[in-house]
Amino acid sequence: MSTPPAELTLDEVRDRIRAARVEIPEARLALIHGLLRDALRPIRAFDTREALTLEPAPTFDAAAERDRHGH
Amino acid sequence: MATELWDLGIAELGRRYRARELSPVDVAAAHLSRIESVDKRLSSYVTVTSDRAISDARAAEEALRRGEAGPLTGIPIAYKDLYATRGIRTTGGSALLAEWVPDRDSTCVSRLQRAGMVMLGKLTTHEFAFGIQFPGHRFPPARNPWNLDHIPGGSSSGSGAALAAGLTVGALGSDTGGSIRGPAAFCGIAGLKPTYGRVSRAGVLTLSWTLDHTGPMARTVEDCALMLQALAGHDPEDPASSREPVGDYTAGLGQGVRGLRVGVPREYFFSDVTPEVAGAFESAMATLRSLGAEVRDVAIPSIWSAPAFMVIMLSEAYAYHARHLRARQELYGEVLREKLLAGALLTADEYVQAQRLRARLREDVHRVLGEVDLLATPTAAVTAPPFAAVLDPDFPFARSNMAPFNMTGLPALALPCGFAPNGLPVSLQLAGRPFGEATVLRAGHAYEQATEWHRRRPQL
Numbered sequence: 001m002s003t004p005p006a007e008l009t010l011d012e013v014r015d016r017i018r019a020a021r022v023e024i025p026e027a028r029l030a031l032i033h034g035l036l037r038d039a040l041r042p043i044r045a046f047d048t049r050e051a052l053t054l055e056p057a058p059t060f061d062a063a064a065e066r067d068r069h070g071h
Numbered sequence: 072m073a074t075e076l077w078d079l080g081i082a083e084l085g086r087r088y089r090a091r092e093l094s095p096v097d098v099a100a101a102h103l104s105r106i107e108s109v110d111k112r113l114s115s116y117v118t119v120t121s122d123r124a125i126s127d128a129r130a131a132e133e134a135l136r137r138g139e140a141g142p143l144t145g146i147p148i149a150y151k152d153l154y155a156t157r158g159i160r161t162t163g164g165s166a167l168l169a170e171w172v173p174d175r176d177s178t179c180v181s182r183l184q185r186a187g188m189v190m191l192g193k194l195t196t197h198e199f200a201f202g203i204q205f206p207g208h209r210f211p212p213a214r215n216p217w218n219l220d221h222i223p224g225g226s227s228s229g230s231g232a233a234l235a236a237g238l239t240v241g242a243l244g245s246d247t248g249g250s251i252r253g254p255a256a257f258c259g260i261a262g263l264k265p266t267y268g269r270v271s272r273a274g275v276l277t278l279s280w281t282l283d284h285t286g287p288m289a290r291t292v293e294d295c296a297l298m299l300q301a302l303a304g305h306d307p308e309d310p311a312s313s314r315e316p317v318g319d320y321t322a323g324l325g326q327g328v329r330g331l332r333v334g335v336p337r338e339y340f341f342s343d344v345t346p347e348v349a350g351a352f353e354s355a356m357a358t359l360r361s362l363g364a365e366v367r368d369v370a371i372p373s374i375w376s377a378p379a380f381m382v383i384m385l386s387e388a389y390a391y392h393a394r395h396l397r398a399r400q401e402l403y404g405e406v407l408r409e410k411l412l413a414g415a416l417l418t419a420d421e422y423v424q425a426q427r428l429r430a431r432l433r434e435d436v437h438r439v440l441g442e443v444d445l446l447a448t449p450t451a452a453v454t455a456p457p458f459a460a461v462l463d464p465d466f467p468f469a470r471s472n473m474a475p476f477n478m479t480g481l482p483a484l485a486l487p488c489g490f491a492p493n494g495l496p497v498s499l500q501l502a503g504r505p506f507g508e509a510t511v512l513r514a515g516h517a518y519e520q521a522t523e524w525h526r527r528r529p530q531l
Contacts, residue, residue, distance in 0.1 A: 024409050024412055032410075032412075035385075036381075039378055039380075040382065041378060042375055042378055043424045046424055046428060052427075052431075
């Protein structure tokens with residue numbers, strides 16, 4: 001991507017906490033923010049058109065199933 | 072020290088049992104006595120099953136007398152307290168399950184007991200294999216035998232600590248993002264995360280089902296191989312269990328590494344590595360070269376996506392715990408509760424994209440493993456941190472060198488490759504192709520035979 005993606009902000013974390021209706025004390029927000037910011041960095045940098053779709057739907061190709069599941 | 076009964080490994084004990092030089096009952100008693108005297112300081116055991124140990128050891132002695140002994144007969148073993156054990160409390164390190172007594176064994180426990188192993192007890196785990204125990208938790212955290220002020224790694228914390236301290240000969244761990252290899256690295260022992268589907272997870276508490284693995288931990292690679300032989304194989308009770316035929320993990324152990332191609336992925340895996348870890352790793356590569364391996368750098372283009380691992384783990388862990396988190400949240404340790412709730416803050420599209428990134432990473436690593444036989448990295452970027460640092464809620468999570476192999480499901484082995492100036496162990500990680508455990512173990516064993524790191528013991 002040409003411009004660096006926006007990182008998850010602390011305010012976004014607060015918004016998500018409200019939307020999910022969970023309680024996380026303010027004192028822990030820095031920890032949760034750091035955890036989610038790092039985890040989401042590659043996802044926010046990911047151009048969804050660059051990768052194949054991943055469809056865990058039933059398929060009926062035995063060879064493909066063997067490959068997918070390793071047996 | 073080398074003559075102490077608690078210091079012998081699986082292979083050596085087996086040889087001495089068959090030569091009638093040692094009795095499983097004496098060996099079990101020596102371990103129980105050492106646990107009694109040492110574990111007050113380590114807290115590596117949650118439950119010690121003394122009567123069961125002696126009864127198992129007597130049965131093993133009978134089997135030896137009848138000439139029906141296998142390689143694991145009479146060998147002391149302890150199980151991470153995440154594995155269900157019939158009639159024996161299984162806590163998962165959680166107040167929620169503090170009094171749970173399962174009515175059946177997990178498949179792994181069942182297989183090792185059937186192989187004649189002697190159960191010493193249940194080992195401390197981080198709460199539900201995720202949250203380190205903060206002061207005041209129902210179960211105290213295990214401590215690192217090399218320095219009691221430092222963590223032993225987790226979540227198989229008791230497994231790593233007990234092995235390093237000579238409080239068991241073998242142990243089981245589970246590994247969602249490095250929970251076998253991390254404690255192995257920080258405690259200076261060996262631990263194998265097998266290929267996803269190679270060893271059953273039936274009867275083991277779930278953290279994140281597309282990332283969870285089970286596997287052996289021991290003081291040597293050979294001992295891990297001996298345990299894997301009994302553990303591996305299809306289990307209809309684990310939906311991810313593979314039908315891939317089980318190889319012979321010990322027959323080729325002595326074949327060395329001559330001609331093996333070892334790839335070192337420099338990007339990502341070295342960005343946070345401390346100089347002492349980097350130095351030990353480069354020395355290990357020099358040793359592998361001197362043994363005849365071809366070591367060269369390789370590139371995994373999508374390795375930058377590895378931290379998306381945490382999106383998958385948090386989402387799945389929240390899905391598993393959501394109901395209890397709402398109904399019984401007071402029974403969760405506060406830090407674990409909040410980390411699990413972080414899973415509720417992720418969106419469906421983020422989980423899906425993380426799985427797509429995972430698929431691409433898997434393809435890239437698969438391609439690289441077409442050019443080399445093994446990948447080598449430092450297991451952990453640092454040595455074991457002190458409790459004082461980790462218990463700070465703002466402690467930064469280090470980039471994991473282990474999680475990429477949970478994302479890709481590939482077999483990965485941790486084994487000691489040195490000691491830092493602070494006296495704490497440094498570890499080497501070797502990863503291989505799907506179901507390539509025999510090659511990974513063979514390379515690890517060759518390295519171990521050429522070095523002395525695995526023979527060092529902490530002073531307790």
